[in-house]
Amino acid sequence: MERAADIAGLRALGEEEKLPLVLSCLKNQWLVRGISPDRRNATPTKDFPFYNSDSLDALFEYFRSGPHAIREGVIFERLAFVQQVDMGDEWLVLKREFDEGSGETLWIPFESYSFESIVKSKARFECAVSALLDADPYDIAAIFADGGNASRRQRQGRTTS
Numbered sequence: 001m002e003r004a005a006d007i008a009g010l011r012a013l014g015e016e017e018k019l020p021l022v023l024s025c026l027k028n029q030w031l032v033r034g035i036s037p038d039r040r041n042a043t044p045t046k047d048f049p050f051y052n053s054d055s056l057d058a059l060f061e062y063f064r065s066g067p068h069a070i071r072e073g074v075i076f077e078r079l080a081f082v083q084q085v086d087m088g089d090e091w092l093v094l095k096r097e098f099d100e101g102s103g104e105t106l107w108i109p110f111e112s113y114s115f116e117s118i119v120k121s122k123a124r125f126e127c128a129v130s131a132l133l134d135a136d137p138y139d140i141a142a143i144f145a146d147g148g149n150a151s152r153r154q155r156q157g158r159t160t161s
Contacts, residue, residue, distance in 0.1 A: 003065065004049075004051055004062055004065055004068070004072070004074070005051075007058055007061045007062055007065060008058065008061075009053060009054045009055045009057065009058025009061075010051040010052065010053055010054075010058050010062060010074070011051060011052050011054075012049070012050070012051055012052075013050040013051065013052055013075070015045045015046075018045050018048060018050045019045055020104070020105050020106070020107060021048075021050065021073075021075070021080055021082075021094065021107045022045045022047075022048045022050075023107075024094060024106070024107035024108075024109065025048060025071070025073075025082055025092070025094075025107075027109075028082075028084070028092055028109065030070075030084040030085070030090075030092075031070070031071055031082065031084060031092070033070075034070070035047055047071055048071045048072075048073065048082075049069075049071070049072050049073075050072075050073045050074065050075065050080075050082075051073070051074045051075070052074070052075045052076075053074050053075065053076045056076070056126060056129065059074060059076045059129065060119065060122060060125055060126075062074050063081075063115045063118075063119045063125070064119050066087075066089070067087040067088070067089075068083045068087070069083065069086055069087065070083055070084065070085060070086040070087075070088075071083065075096075076129070077133060078095055078096045078097075078133065079093060079094070079095055079096075079129070079132055079133060080093070080094040080095075080096070080107060081093055081113070082094070084112070089114045089115060089116040090112060090113075090114060091112065091113045091114070091115060092109055092111075092112055093109070093110060093111040093112070093113050093132055094107040094108060094109045094110065094137075095107070095108050095110060095132075095135070095137040096108075097137070108137040108138070109137075110135065110137035111132065111135070113128075113132070115128075
């Protein structure tokens with residue numbers, strides 16, 4: 001298997017660049033396991049090796065290069081994928097949003113995804129990533145919050161007829 005750092009089109013993120021994503025990941029119970037409280041207050045970014053993928057091909061090769069360690073992740077466009085299980089295949093998917101009010105970049109967690117069977121077909125992989133890019137993280141969060149019992153129209157305060 002090819003190491004992530006050796007894949008063309010991937011580059012390691014710098015400490016400052018990955019801080020907003022790390023802060024969002026620290027809210028996930030699976031990702032904070034094994035990080036001692038004193039280290040959490042130090043520089044938490046060292047526990048999260050993140051890469052940026054400049055193409056869908058590089059992203060595809062990244063997932064095929066596994067297995068990946070817990071907290072290892074990759075960013076592609078507005079999506080981040082962070083491994084939740086050491087050497088496993090349980091990826092937390094986050095979407096980058098810009099808060100115009102505060103001027104901050106926010107990473108919204110909205111999906112848990114498995115790629116093992118999806119990377120067997122490049123076409124299927126491309127379709128999955130496209131669907132995740134098109135997904136509205138707030139809409140998905142609302143579905144999970146009510147157990148999926150309300151339609152989108154009902155969540156927006158409209159009645160269905």
